Amino acid sequence: NAGVTQTPKFQVLKTGQSMTLQCAQDMNHEYMSWYRQDPGMGLRLIHYSVGAGITDQGEVPNGYNVSRSTTEDFPLRLLSAAPSQTSVYFCASRRGYLNEQYFGPGTRLTVT
Amino acid sequence: AQTVTQSQPEMSVQEAETVTLSCTYDTSESDYYLFWYKQPPSRQMILVIRQEAYKQQNATENRFSVNFQKAAKSFSLKISDSQLGDAAMYFCASNSGGGADGLTFGKGTHLIIQP
Numbered sequence: 001n002a003g004v005t006q007t008p009k010f011q012v013l014k015t016g017q018s019m020t021l022q023c024a025q026d027m028n029h030e031y032m033s034w035y036r037q038d039p040g041m042g043l044r045l046i047h048y049s050v051g052a053g054i055t056d057q058g059e060v061p062n063g064y065n066v067s068r069s070t071t072e073d074f075p076l077r078l079l080s081a082a083p084s085q086t087s088v089y090f091c092a093s094r095r096g097y098l099n100e101q102y103f104g105p106g107t108r109l110t111v112t
Numbered sequence: 113a114q115t116v117t118q119s120q121p122e123m124s125v126q127e128a129e130t131v132t133l134s135c136t137y138d139t140s141e142s143d144y145y146l147f148w149y150k151q152p153p154s155r156q157m158i159l160v161i162r163q164e165a166y167k168q169q170n171a172t173e174n175r176f177s178v179n180f181q182k183a184a185k186s187f188s189l190k191i192s193d194s195q196l197g198d199a200a201m202y203f204c205a206s207n208s209g210g211g212a213d214g215l216t217f218g219k220g221t222h223l224i225i226q227p
Contacts, residue, residue: 033214040121042203042217043157058213088155092214097207100147101215103157 001026006091006104013081013111021076021107023091031094032074033101036060036087043090049074050097081111114139114206118218125194126226132179133189133221135204144206146180146187147215151201160202163187191223199225 007022025032030051035043045058049068063085065077074093078085088108092101115138125131137146148160163171163180170178175195179188191198201222205215 035214035217040219042116042219043205043215044217045214048213056213090157092157100159100162101207106155 003027004091004093004102004104006089006107008107009105011107011109013078013109015081015083015111017078017081019078019081021078021089021091021109023074023076023104024072025074025091025093025102026072027093027095027102028071029093029095029102030071031097031099032068033058033092034064034066034074034076035090035092036085037090037106038087046076046089078109083111085109086111114141114144114216116204116206116216116218118204118221120221121219122222122224124224124226125191127194127196129194130190130192131194131223133191133202133204133223135187135189135218137185137187137204137206137216139185139206146178147205147207148176148178148187148189149203149205149217150198151203151220152199157203161189194225196225196227199223 004025033048034046037043047066049055090106091104094101117136144165146163150158150160161173175192177190201220203220204218
């Protein structure tokens with residue numbers, strides 16, 4: 001199993017550009033989440049999904065969009081990038097809501 | 113809403129010694145899980161240990177153990193026989209049993225191992 005994969009590993013955007021961070025898992029997990037990690041802030045939840053076709057907002061959803069058309073994939077879209085979105089982004093999945101979360105390797109995004 | 117607090121931004125310990133990282137949390141749920149994650153410089157998030165709130169027995173995983181005080185809402189991590197490979201950021205996290213959303217994380221403790 002590859003576990004949770006994320007692409008790209010690094011990305012530089014200009015203010016106003018849009019892009020999609022890809023996340024996929026091959027463990028047939030129903031629950032998937034996106035977090036951002038900023039220095040001194042720990043990880044904060046952006047959006048999450050409890051199954052295909054079902055998504056909801058986390059703590060810091062503004063400026064981000066998600067969809068879940070399949071169990072395996074959970075892409076995160078930045079609609080119009082801003083410097084405040086410079087961060088490391090982690091995707092995670094788990095079998096059930098009380099189970100351990102498995103994290104992807106992260107994407108370092110810089111918005112200039 | 114849940115909160116998780118790690119009051120030690122940085123800790124330092126001599127190799128082979130024991131160190132304890134502190135964590136307190138606040139939740140209104142009766143059913144929840146607590147976790148410690150390790151993040152080395154590679155930035156990969158690695159699960160160290162987990163504790164189910166309904167279990168009174170403290171979890172242990174080799175050199176890692178927790179002191180879970182439910183009434184005090186305290187969940188500290190003890191690392192025995194510290195090794196150079198233990199140097200990393202350590203995050204305490206809580207996963208509410210009543211909700212479907214993700215983990216709530218503390219801000220982390222940077223652990224330095226002195227050779």
